[in-house]
Amino acid sequence: MNTATSAAAVLSGVKRxxxxxxxxxxxxxxxxxxxxxxxxxxxxxxxxxxxxxxxxLLETMQNSVAASGAxxxxxxxxKRTGCHGFCSRGPLLTLQPEGLFYQRVKPEDAEExxxxxxxxxxxxxxxxxxxxxxxxxxxxxxxIPFFAKQxxxxxxxxxxxxxxxxxDSLVHGAYKALNKVLNEMSPDQVIEEIKNSKLRGRGGAGxxxxxxxxxxxxQPGRHYVICNGDExxxxxxxxxxxxxxDPHAVLEGMAIAAYAMGSDRGFLYVRMEYPxxxxxxxxxxxxxxxxxxxxxxxxxxxxxxxxxxxxxxxxFVCGESSALMSSLEGxxxxxxxxxxxxxxxxxxxxxxxxxxxxxxxxVPEIILRxxxxxxxxxxxxxxxTKVFSLTGNVHNVGLVEVPxxxxxxxxxxGIGGGIPNKKxxxxxxxxxxxxxCIPIPKKFLDINVGFGKLAEIGSMxxxxxxxxxxxxxxxVEVSRYFINFLxxxxxxxxxxxxEGLTRMKDILTRLTLGEGREGDVELLEEIGKFTNxxxxxxxxxxxxxxxxxxxxYFREEYDAHIRDKKCPAGVCKPLYYYEIDPEKCTGCGLxxxxxxxxxxxxxxxxPHTIDQxxxxxxxxxxxxxxxxxxxxx
Numbered sequence: 184m185n186t187a188t189s190a191a192a193v194l195s196g197v198k199r200x201x202x203x204x205x206x207x208x209x210x211x212x213x214x215x216x217x218x219x220x221x222x223x224x225x226x227x228x229x230x231x232x233x234x235x236x237x238x239x240l241l242e243t244m245q246n247s248v249a250a251s252g253a254x255x256x257x258x259x260x261x262k263r264t265g266c267h268g269f270c271s272r273g274p275l276l277t278l279q280p281e282g283l284f285y286q287r288v289k290p291e292d293a294e295e296x297x298x299x300x301x302x303x304x305x306x307x308x309x310x311x312x313x314x315x316x317x318x319x320x321x322x323x324x325x326x327i328p329f330f331a332k333q334x335x336x337x338x339x340x341x342x343x344x345x346x347x348x349x350x351d352s353l354v355h356g357a358y359k360a361l362n363k364v365l366n367e368m369s370p371d372q373v374i375e376e377i378k379n380s381k382l383r384g385r386g387g388a389g390x391x392x393x394x395x396x397x398x399x400x401x402q403p404g405r406h407y408v409i410c411n412g413d414e415x416x417x418x419x420x421x422x423x424x425x426x427x428x429d430p431h432a433v434l435e436g437m438a439i440a441a442y443a444m445g446s447d448r449g450f451l452y453v454r455m456e457y458p459x460x461x462x463x464x465x466x467x468x469x470x471x472x473x474x475x476x477x478x479x480x481x482x483x484x485x486x487x488x489x490x491x492x493x494x495x496x497x498x499f500v501c502g503e504s505s506a507l508m509s510s511l512e513g514x515x516x517x518x519x520x521x522x523x524x525x526x527x528x529x530x531x532x533x534x535x536x537x538x539x540x541x542x543x544x545x546v547p548e549i550i551l552r553x554x555x556x557x558x559x560x561x562x563x564x565x566x567x568t569k570v571f572s573l574t575g576n577v578h579n580v581g582l583v584e585v586p587x588x589x590x591x592x593x594x595x596x597g598i599g600g601g602i603p604n605k606k607x608x609x610x611x612x613x614x615x616x617x618x619x620c621i622p623i624p625k626k627f628l629d630i631n632v633g634f635g636k637l638a639e640i641g642s643m644x645x646x647x648x649x650x651x652x653x654x655x656x657x658x659v660e661v662s663r664y665f666i667n668f669l670x671x672x673x674x675x676x677x678x679x680x681x682e683g684l685t686r687m688k689d690i691l692t693r694l695t696l697g698e699g700r701e702g703d704v705e706l707l708e709e710i711g712k713f714t715n716x717x718x719x720x721x722x723x724x725x726x727x728x729x730x731x732x733x734x735x736y737f738r739e740e741y742d743a744h745i746r747d748k749k750c751p752a753g754v755c756k757p758l759y760y761y762e763i764d765p766e767k768c769t770g771c772g773l774x775x776x777x778x779x780x781x782x783x784x785x786x787x788x789x790p791h792t793i794d795q796x797x798x799x800x801x802x803x804x805x806x807x808x809x810x811x812x813x814x815x816x
Contacts, residue, residue: 188454189744197651200475200476201475201482201483202482202483203362203365203366203483205482206476206482207362208241209680210278210353210359210581213350213353213354214354219279221257222260222279222280222301223259223260223261223262223279223280223687224244224248224259224261224262224276224278224301225264225267225276225278225279225342225343226241226262226263226264226274226276227264227267227274227275228241229264229265229267229270229427229428230266230420230427230457230459231266231273232266232267232270232273232274232275233459235273237273237274238291239288240274240276240288240292240293242259242373243290243291243294244261244291244296244297247294248261248297250264251298251301254302254345255301259278259301261346262351263346264341264342264344264345264792265341265344265427265429266424266427266428266529266582268329268330268338268342268424268583269286269312269329270361270581270582271578271581272287272579272581272597273287274288275288276281276288277324277461278296280299281323281527282324282325283300283322283324284312284321284322284323285307285311286310286311286312287310288310291685292307292310295307296310301730302480303476303534305323308320311583312327314328314600315600315601318543327720328597329569329598329600331577331601332585332593332597333583333585333598334584334586335584335634336545336560336584337425337432337568338354338428338570338582338584339548340352340355340429340662341428341429344428344429345468346428346430346467347463347646349431349467349470349471349474352429356551356673357431357547358476359434359547359551360439360548360550360551361435361438361442361481361482364443365442365486366484370400370443371438372687372713373442373443373550374393374396374397374400374443375393376546376553376554377392377546377554378391378393379393379554379556379558380392380545380549380553380554380558380566380567381554381557381558381566381567382542382545382549382566382567383565383566383634384539384542385538385540385542385570385645385647386538386539386541387539387614387615387643387644387645387721388721389634390541392538395526395538396440398527399536400443400445402534403534405446405448405534406444406446406447406533406534406535406536407446407448407449407530407534407535407536408437408440408444408446408449408450408535408536409449409450409508409538410450410451410452410512410539410540411456411504411537411540412426412450412451412452412453412454412502412509412539413452413495413499413502413507413658414457414502414539414646415497415498415502415615415672416614416615416645416646416648417615418571418574418585418648419647419648420582421540421570421571421647421648422539422540422646423457423459423460424582425462425541425544425570426451426453426457426460427457427463428463429468429544430464430466430467431471432543432544433451433543433544434464434467434471434476434490436542436543436545437451437488437490438481439546439547439550440536440538440773441488442486442488444534447487447488447489448490448699449489449491449509450492450493451464451490451493452494452495452507452510452511453493453494454496454497455495455496455497456497461492461494464492468490477489495510496510496520498516498672499616499672499723500516500517500672500674500720501516503520503720503721503722504525504529504537505523505525505529506518506720507676508525508529508537511530515674516674517674517676518719518720518721519719521720525537527687539646541570541646546651561633562587562588562631564633564635565587565588565633565634565635567586567639568585568586568587569584569585569586569587570583570584570585570586570645571583571585572648573594573595573598573599573650573651574648574651575650575652576603576606576608576656577595577599577600577602577603577651578599578601578602578603580599581601585598587632587633588633589621589629589631590628590630590632591611591621591627591629591632592629592631593609593692594632594649595608595623595628599651602653604653606654607624607653608623608624608652608735609622609623609652609653609658610623610648610652610661610736611623611651611652612642612648612649612652612661612729613632613637613642613645613649614643614644614645614648614725614728615643615645615646615648616665616672616729616761617643617645617722617726617728618643618725619637619640619642619643619670619731619732620652620661620733620736620737621637621736622736622737630633637669641728641731641736642728643728645790654752654814655696655753656751656752657751657754657755658737659694659695659733659737659740659741659744659750659755660695661729661733661753662729663692665729666687666688666691666726666729667688669722669726670684673723677717677718677720678718679713679717679719679723680722680726683710683714683718683726683727684714684726687707687710687711687727687730690706690707691730692705694741694745695744695755695757695759696753697744699741700745701746703745704734704742704745706728706733707734708730708734711727711730711734712727714726715727739751740752744758753802753815756785756800758814759815760795760815761800761813761814762793762813762816763783763790763791763792763793763804763813763814763816766812767810768789768790768812769784769788769810769812770785770790771791771810772785772787772791772809773808774803774804774807774813778804779799779801780801782794782796782797783804
């Protein structure tokens with residue numbers, strides 16, 4: 184039976200659940216009507232795939248299936264899902280129960296997929312994934328290293344369920360943990376289980392979640408439960424994918440937290456640049472309220488918890504907890520001193536618990552399986568798994584979930600597939616714009632990713648952004664980029680951050696223009712240490728990390744910019760030029776053909792030359808030369 188049809192039929196006669204037994208009866212009815220072996224076509228409609236046409240693919244696929252109905256023995260369900268994770272290969276599509284994986288699928292491929300695979304049982308080989316350097320393509324999701332090497336706890340339903348259909352979530356276990364909590368556990372028992380799990384906040388600070396909940400629960404007055412979905416780090420999209428792909432995991436986690444702390448009110452603070460997340464969460468809240476899973480008298484227990492979505496204006500500083508609460512109150516988003524704890528006086532000067540999206544999404548499974556089960560993943564100091572957005576100079580860009588303690592080598596090479604164009608890995612930047620750049624392969628490639636380990640080498644895990652950089656990345660320019668971002672996003676409230684960042688930006692800009700002076704590096708270090716030591720909030724006290732870490736590990740690049748007036752990576756345009764090695768040049772003419780400025784000259788089969796007056800340093804000749812004859816000078 185078609186899952187969507189059966190789910191709709193069951194839902195049509197359902198009113199608010201007045202008890203946990205009714206919820207489980209409804210869930211079982213859905214499961215009984217769902218054939219796990221029935222054919223399903225899952226189309227990724229997360230933001231990444233949506234941007235390259237997956238909604239058109241979904242519609243075309245639905246139409247193609249409907250048009251071929253008479254020829255299909257068992258009609259497959261075609262449904263939208265959240266992010267499948269393999270973002271660089273979108274639009275993505277999987278066919279269940281076989282687990283077939285098609286990538287870079289276009290709407291015009293839909294009819295061929297239906298005729299050849301759904302009806303004919305044959306693969307469309309050109310749509311299969313082929314790993315870099317492999318001879319054979321891989322047909323099934325479970326055999327692709329990008330997926331096979333991950334451990335999905337937070338993302339286990341993302342990419343499998345329709346986030347717009349609460350029944351699909353219920354089939355896969357949503358609100359089972361909330362039912363258990365309300366009927367079998369006291370608030371103290373819930374907090375104790377979270378403490379036993381050693382779950383630490385996934386927003387960056389890594390504070391033990393159970394201790395935060397316990398502290399908040401002991402305070403008098405009305406309590407608030409707040410979810411930080413602001414996620415302003417460049418290149419980060421972990422929380423967005425969870426909100427878009429499994430909103431009920433977040434809502435259930437928040438409801439459990441509210442029960443544990445005696446709260447009746449919750450807020451989801453989501454950056455306005457995430458319209459799909461806002462849409463998905465708003466719909467999920469409405470559906471949960473209709474079934475009595477959120478709102479008044481939840482499951483007939485008398486417990487009430489109202490949740491609403493609030494959108495931020497895109498200020499990076501509002502990712503900081505106190506600034507977020509200020510923004511939520513309708514004020515300017517500015518941090519406040521940390522000696523005032525939000526668990527005592529937070530939103531509206533009331534006890535408030537703030538965790539990020541990933542932290543709340545972990546909670547339901549911990550309640551169902553127990554804290555001891557959760558500590559079976561990760562390390563002693565960093566339990567569980569962590570979701571990373573793997574971006575930059577790596578073959579497999581996407582969403583990655585691995586146990587804490589997984590090495591950078593495994594993430595970058597085992598899952599990420601290594602560095603494109605046979606380039607060398609130079610560094611990995613973790614922790615967002617306030618994180619550090621880890622030098623590789625000189626050091627640290629085998630470091631285990633966790634809260635303590637990254638801090639020891641001058642970086643941080645942050646919320647989970649991970650940017651891979653190859654040999655052609657200039658670390659001075661990387662520092663300038665992140666400091667410039669932070670200058671723009673600083674709230675300007677405290678002098679060390681406001682003035683320190685501006686001064687560092689000025690110096691770094693001079694370095695990239697070839698105007699550096701002796702003593703600039705020492706001055707950057709002095710300002711950076713001062714900024715980190717005396718800024719008001721956590722963002723300011725880590726703002727200089729990109730500068731300090733790159734100076735520590737890539738000092739020679741700073742010296743080259745200052746003393747030699749050279750950019751070794753060939754990024755800062757005033758500090759390099761291209762030259763063709765006549766010993767290696769074969770005169771193939773490819774560089775001449777690719778040059779948009781007509782700066783390359785030479786006869787066929789004879790060494791070419793570059794006119795420096797005409798050259799615009801666009802790198803086209805460098806990127807296209809097959810004989811490594813073009814050098815950065």
